[in-house]
Amino acid sequence: MKIAACQMVSGPDLAANLATARRLLEDAARQGAALAALPEYFCLMGMHDSDKLALAEDEGQGPIQAMLATAARELGLWLIGGTLPIKAATSERVRNSTLVFSPSGGRVARYDKIHLFAFDDGRESYDEGRVLEAGGTPTAFDANGLQVGLSVCYDLRFPELYRGYAGSALLAVPAAFTYTTGQAHWELLLRARAVENQCYVVAPAQGGRHANGRRTWGHSMVVDPWGQVLAVLPEGEGVVVADLDPARLAQVRQQLPALGHRRLG
Numbered sequence: 001m002k003i004a005a006c007q008m009v010s011g012p013d014l015a016a017n018l019a020t021a022r023r024l025l026e027d028a029a030r031q032g033a034a035l036a037a038l039p040e041y042f043c044l045m046g047m048h049d050s051d052k053l054a055l056a057e058d059e060g061q062g063p064i065q066a067m068l069a070t071a072a073r074e075l076g077l078w079l080i081g082g083t084l085p086i087k088a089a090t091s092e093r094v095r096n097s098t099l100v101f102s103p104s105g106g107r108v109a110r111y112d113k114i115h116l117f118a119f120d121d122g123r124e125s126y127d128e129g130r131v132l133e134a135g136g137t138p139t140a141f142d143a144n145g146l147q148v149g150l151s152v153c154y155d156l157r158f159p160e161l162y163r164g165y166a167g168s169a170l171l172a173v174p175a176a177f178t179y180t181t182g183q184a185h186w187e188l189l190l191r192a193r194a195v196e197n198q199c200y201v202v203a204p205a206q207g208g209r210h211a212n213g214r215r216t217w218g219h220s221m222v223v224d225p226w227g228q229v230l231a232v233l234p235e236g237e238g239v240v241v242a243d244l245d246p247a248r249l250a251q252v253r254q255q256l257p258a259l260g261h262r263r264l265g
């Protein structure tokens with residue numbers, strides 16, 4: 001099964017971002033991908049945190065979700081819809097949500113980012129807790145018999161989330177890592193999650209200079225269960241495609257049966 005990670009440099013214009021996402025998904029399908037993933041906030045890298053509130057959709061409604069469902073159906077893809085803001089049920093804040101659509105266009109899973117990013121090195125500062133409400137439910141879905149565990153960006157730093165997905169064939173990590181932290185940790189963490197859980201990792205990212213002045217690290221990639229980077233795109237818009245080979249997955253787990261040697265839960 002070919003899997004694709006789409007890299008974007010999203011800006012504040014929703015229509016432009018949706019058009020770019022669609023074009024990249026078409027490219028992924030043309031390259032033979034059966035599953036494609038968009039990055040965190042593919043629909044918006046706004047000028048202010050509060051832009052997310054203005055764009056937030058009710059679950060099951062709105063132009064962003066309509067675009068994802070249509071693209072999945074028309075292109076025949078399992079589509080991991082990066083993230084988009086979904087209105088929280090009981091507060092003014094929003095959830096940072098990944099919605100997954102099957103090739104028939106039906107929504108099969110929703111995962112809300114659990115760990116909210118905060119960073120301040122005196123030059124850059126982020127605090128997602130200002131507008132986001134954290135999710136609390138690890139979520140996996142089944143794509144043609146392959147289990148896929150969901151996560152978002154900063155979640156990558158919390159290995160216990162992925163341990164809960166142990167046995168999955170694939171981990172998905174849509175992201176918008178900062179340039180600073182990405183340069184230091186992105187590949188290291190992705191390869192660690194792949195090696196320790198003996199599975200493939202698909203990591204679509206934001207990568208470049210955004211209209212809001214922010215710079216993201218990019219390096220969207222697919223990693224195999226041995227920790228090898230199969231495909232990577234350093235910066236700018238584009239698609240990376242690699243083969244998820246169930247035989248390779250079984251071989252790694254058989255040769256080094258570490259998943260079966262866990263002693264501490």
Ligand SMILES: O=C(O)CCC(=O)C(=O)O
Binds near residue numbers: 116178181
């Ligand atoms: O963990 C990091 O270094 C970056 C995380 C991030 O940018 C995010 O979660 O949006």
